[in-house]
Amino acid sequence: MDVLHWDGTLSAKDFRVGAFAFSQKWESLNSGFPPWVWVLSSKHPWLASPEEEGYLSLEKICISRPNEEDIDQISQIDTGEEEIGCPGNEDVIDDATLVQSSHHELHYCDFHIVYSSTFRVPVLYFRSYCSDGRPLPLDEIEKDLPACSSKELSKSKWTFITQEEHPYLKRPWFKLHPCGTAEWIKLLFLSDTAKPKFEVVLELYLLSWFSVVGQMFGLRTPFKISN
Amino acid sequence: MEAQKFVWEGAIPLQIHLHESQVTALPPPPPALILAPRIGYLPLLAPLIKPYFSSTLPPGVDTIWFDYNGLPLKWYIPTGVLFDLLCPEPERPWNITVHFRGFPGNVLIPCEGEDCVKWSFINSLKEAAYIMNGNCKNVMNMSQSDQLELWNSIMNGNLEAYQRVSSKHKLSTVDDEYTSLCLPKAQQSLGETNLTAQVKTDKCFTLRDALKILLPELFSDESLTNVKLSGVDFEDAVRNPNEDVSSDKVLEDQGQRSYKNPEAGNISNSAEIKLIRIQGIEPKLEIPFSWVANNLINPDYFLHICVYVKVGQ
Secondary structure, three states, rough: OOHOOOOOOOOOHHHHHHHHHHHHHHHHHHHOHHHOOOOOOOOOOOOOOOOEEEEEEEEEEEEOOOOOOOOOEEEEEOOOOOOOOOOOOOOOOOOOOOOOOOOOOOOEEEEEEEEEEEOOEEEEEEEEEEOOOOOOOHHHHHOOHHHHHHHHHHHHOOOOOOEOOOOOOOEEEEEOOOOOHHHHHHHHHHHHOOOOOOHHHHHHHHHHHHHHHHHHHHHOOOOOOOO | HHHHHHHHHHHHEEEEEEOOHHOOOOOOOOOOOEEEEEOOOOOHHHHHHHHHHHHHOOOOOOEEEEEEEEEEEEOOHHHHHHHHHHOOOOOOOEEEEEEEEOOOOOOOOOOOEEEEHHHHHHHHHHHHHHHHHOOOOOOOOHHHHHHHHHHHHHHHHOOHHHHHHHHOOOOOOOOOOEEEEEOOOOEEEEEOOOOOOEOOOOOOOEHHHHHHHHHHOOOOOOHHHHHHHHHOOOOHHHOOOOOOOOOOOEEEEEEEOOOOOOOOOOOOOOOEEEEEEEEOOOOOOOOOOOHHHHHOOOOOOOOEEEEEOOOOO
């Protein structure tokens, strides 16, 4: 398929292929983060679906409360730890990045990348909660976001957050509304002067996509698009 | 368009009981009897319901929500669809329970009031526009006052005002030739298909044909061959959803396990359709799909098809 005539969208099958490529690349680039896991799930458990449906999951990412020094720092907490009394547990925390504040609770975020059949693009679903599992409302989550992304949120027409039922888990989650995704993803790939083949685009699709949307949460994705 | 008028005028008689946990004075208040528009949404009834119960409510902040037989009701689904889906034997009046406290935030998306419902509606409309046109520009470009007029026309059941605004923004074109079928939203513990296909249809494309495309697992293999023969290139349509077709109708399909068998059996072979209900009627499957789509859609341009499926054990 010619990238010039591509509309920026993916089929469900493309998404699965792209998801696996993404999780592999992610592992090789981000040793500090846990891997994205493909979760097999079905929207119709009572019908045998011929296709493997599912979504990508990255959970228990610590989004620290930002202060003046550490606006963009993200650290990862070992998910094996049940008790979150993290400050002081030198083994699991990267001292250089953790915000230490005894009366500030640590907030965590789960991210799911789910395919949208309507918009034919990946959608980021997320939920945020305290160490005791208490879910956080949107205005609390926004305080954890890097300062620039809160501004982006309010003015950008590409990125706004809605609360919706998770298509597989059937519970309220937040999502980044996907209606502009196809357009800006296409721009992203077309701005690359060497016009890549679709297979290459597919391999890099989710990585490129997440490098943009992840920034909302201060998650930096270091990578190079190589031909 | 007589049928559309009937749909807009359709209403569900509700008998609304205050949940016992909210009753502070005995005897408990009698249930409120309210006629709810099919195309409307339950939280919009709050101003009608509150006066009945305000004297017995405990103090605090009100966030209204409803349940039917203990199942919290999704407020962003039109009332008529909820009724069609949850009452295999139509219950008249429909007995539901209202709550003003204890919103189940882990299960239900919060709804703070009319504005919430309005935005949910606009988002639905955007989604429909996206499916039909490949973008939501016509909805995004609606002026504030047009959006408000559209929303008010739905709240007041004013079909003429609605048609005025929607045709102004080219939200509606009917074309027998091409139909856009898309996936449905989630519903309670019920199933949903997740298939997008743009299908070239001819005038003989029936409701049955549409259902076969959306829920192929529920039709035997022979019927798939028939779909091909009747002029619908089924396989190509599913594989090439990017085909440049002018699509205009959006379809939403909701499957449900038989209400009496809450266990989900993972049996596809013995799952069969027992009942199909759209806007309270059980249409013959031979009806041309274009008629169904044109006349029975909801104001957000989604067609809700309630399917009762029996799942074997």
